[in-house]
Amino acid sequence: MHCRNCGKEIAGAAVFCVGCGSDPRSGNRFCWNCGAESQPVAQVCVQCGVSLAGQRTAEAGAKSRLAAGLLGILLGGLGIHRFYLGYNGIGIAQLALGLGGIFTCGITSLASWLWGLIEGIMILTGSIDKDAQGQRLRD
Ligand SMILES: [Zn+2]
Ligand SMILES: [Zn+2]
Structure with missing residues (x-):
C-alpha cells in the first residue's frame, strides 16, 4: 500500500x-492502493477505482483494545x-x-478459559492488535 x-x-x-513519519492511514492526499494523488474529499481513487472513503469510515469504527482485552x-x-x-x-x-466442559468435567472449559485469558492479555499488551479485517484496534 x-x-x-x-x-x-x-x-x-x-x-x-x-517517508513522512506520520500514520500512513491518517492522510487523504494520496490513494493508498496505487499512490496516485487524490482529492481530500474524493470517495474513490480516479486512477484505480478503490474506495478512499471506506478506509476513513472503517478507521472510525475501529474496535476498542480495552474492550476486546477485558472480554x-x-x-x-x-x-x-x-x-x-x-x-x-x-x-x-x-x-x-x-x-464442551459439560462433557469433559470442565477440562476443555479450563483450557479455553486459559486460552481466552492469555489472548485477552495479548490484546491488552498489543501482541494482538488487529481485528479479523486487519484493522488496528484503537486504544
Ligand atoms: Zn508518508
Ligand atoms: Zn488508486
Whole structure:
C-alpha cells in the first residue's frame, strides 16, 4: 500500500510511514492502493477505482483494545472477544471448548478459559492488535 500523506510505497502493516513519519492511514492526499494523488474529499481513487472513503469510515469504527482485552480475560473461555473482533471461526472453537466442559468435567472449559485469558492479555499488551479485517484496534 501507499502512504496517504505522501504517496510513498510502504508495507501494509506499517504503523508509520518511512517517508513522512506520520500514520500512513491518517492522510487523504494520496490513494493508498496505487499512490496516485487524490482529492481530500474524493470517495474513490480516479486512477484505480478503490474506495478512499471506506478506509476513513472503517478507521472510525475501529474496535476498542480495552474492550476486546477485558472480554478475553472475563469471557474468553466462550470466545466472546474473538466474536467481538470478527474472528468467528476461532470464537466458535473456543465456545465449543468452553461448552464442551459439560462433557469433559470442565477440562476443555479450563483450557479455553486459559486460552481466552492469555489472548485477552495479548490484546491488552498489543501482541494482538488487529481485528479479523486487519484493522488496528484503537486504544
Ligand atoms: Zn508518508
Ligand atoms: Zn488508486
